[in-house]
Amino acid sequence: MVITDVTTIKLRFPMDVPMADAIHYMPERTTLLVRVHTDDGIIGLGEVAAYGGYLESVENLVTGELCSTILGEDPFRVERLWRMMATRAHQRGRRGMLMMAMSGVDIALWDIVGQATRTPLYRLLGGYRDRLSVYASAGFYARDKDVTALADEVGGYAERGFRCVKIKVGRQPDALLNPLADMPAAEYATVTYDEDVARVRAARAAIGPAVRLAIDANNAWTPSLALRFMRDVDDQDIYWLEEPVATEDLDGSAALAGQLDTPVAGYETETGLAGFRDLIARRAVDIVQPDVIWSGGITECRKIAALAQAYGLPVIPHVFSSALSLVANMHFIASIPNGSWLEWDQNPNPLRSELFLDMPAMDGDGDVRLRSDRAWV
Numbered sequence: 001m002v003i004t005d006v007t008t009i010k011l012r013f014p015m016d017v018p019m020a021d022a023i024h025y026m027p028e029r030t031t032l033l034v035r036v037h038t039d040d041g042i043i044g045l046g047e048v049a050a051y052g053g054y055l056e057s058v059e060n061l062v063t064g065e066l067c068s069t070i071l072g073e074d075p076f077r078v079e080r081l082w083r084m085m086a087t088r089a090h091q092r093g094r095r096g097m098l099m100m101a102m103s104g105v106d107i108a109l110w111d112i113v114g115q116a117t118r119t120p121l122y123r124l125l126g127g128y129r130d131r132l133s134v135y136a137s138a139g140f141y142a143r144d145k146d147v148t149a150l151a152d153e154v155g156g157y158a159e160r161g162f163r164c165v166k167i168k169v170g171r172q173p174d175a176l177l178n179p180l181a182d183m184p185a186a187e188y189a190t191v192t193y194d195e196d197v198a199r200v201r202a203a204r205a206a207i208g209p210a211v212r213l214a215i216d217a218n219n220a221w222t223p224s225l226a227l228r229f230m231r232d233v234d235d236q237d238i239y240w241l242e243e244p245v246a247t248e249d250l251d252g253s254a255a256l257a258g259q260l261d262t263p264v265a266g267y268e269t270e271t272g273l274a275g276f277r278d279l280i281a282r283r284a285v286d287i288v289q290p291d292v293i294w295s296g297g298i299t300e301c302r303k304i305a306a307l308a309q310a311y312g313l314p315v316i317p318h319v320f321s322s323a324l325s326l327v328a329n330m331h332f333i334a335s336i337p338n339g340s341w342l343e344w345d346q347n348p349n350p351l352r353s354e355l356f357l358d359m360p361a362m363d364g365d366g367d368v369r370l371r372s373d374r375a376w377v
């Protein structure tokens with residue numbers, strides 16, 4: 001079998017009400033899907049992270065140089081093809097968009113291997129577990145969404161059976177060095193520090209003591225502000241604090257992780273094995289959060305997970321895009337021994353909820369099962 005073409009599908013969903021995290025304004029959800037075609041008719045599907053950028057920018061990388069690199073090659077040689085894609089572009093992008101584009105191609109190659117061998121990918125990669133605990137990823141900022149509305153939202157997740165909920169924190173324009181000031185729609189749905197503390201308290205009250213509560217600052221804070229905030233919500237039993245500081249501030253994140261007994265999780269904004277090596281080896285994170293559509297595909301994420309395992313750290317991937325990213329990350333988590341929770345975005349997005357005819361669903365225990373009889377789900 002050889003690769004005959006690489007094509008893409010671009011999809012957009014404009015939101016009725018834009019949402020925002022600490023620094024990102026999201027008026028729409030988008031996805032760039034990758035299809036790797038073969039001469040025996042199998043088409044592998046992958047997804048490239050875009051996260052607010054122009055889909056055409058990463059699309060050109062996929063259909064241009066990455067396609068020309070793998071054309072005519074054997075799709076089973078995923079490790080070899082990954083290295084060829086990375087090496088030939090080493091002067092132009094070892095991180096960022098190149099790693100995003102390679103991630104989509106890598107997932108599509110693994111999909112080809114799964115389809116050709118009629119084996120679900122998580123089983124092909126060792127099949128460590130076949131059920132995952134899912135957490136509701138939500139609690140964003142939005143126009144007219146006050147503390148009461150946030151409490152109503154997250155209380156609903158607890159009622160539906162979620163055993164863990166994550167909300168956003170940090171959209172505070174008065175926070176020192178907050179990158180929000182340089183972002184689009186920086187005035188949209190902002191809060192004061194005290195309002196942010198109140199949001200966390202309201203969310204905890206709404207879900208009760210039995211449901212876990214994580215918070216995500218999306219790189220908005222300095223280490224000192226993160227420490228102060230965590231002291232002010234110390235009685236709220238926070239399960240983890242995600243991306244508290246700038247991704248590049250390894251020493252700041254490590255110092256924070258050393259001072260808090262709440263685990264520091266991150267950094268979805270890092271990519272590649274070498275990037276995560278620095279986060280892990282310098283103890284800047286207690287929970288490791290790669291994303292198969294962003295950090296380098298399933299191939300690279302498994303290496304990141306192995307390194308995390310050597311340091312005794314769990315992996316809770318970032319998952320926040322289409323149904324394909326959800327399912328691909330499911331297979332990744334299910335294949336590794338130190339995999340943990342599956343992030344399940346609860347914001348309205350048909351690219352997640354309607355892309356596939358048959359989507360996995362949460363059971364009464366707050367878990368989702370992988371099926372051993374299907375190549376994907």
Ligand SMILES: [Mg+2]
Pocket residue numbers: 216218242243268318
């Ligand atoms: Mg995050």
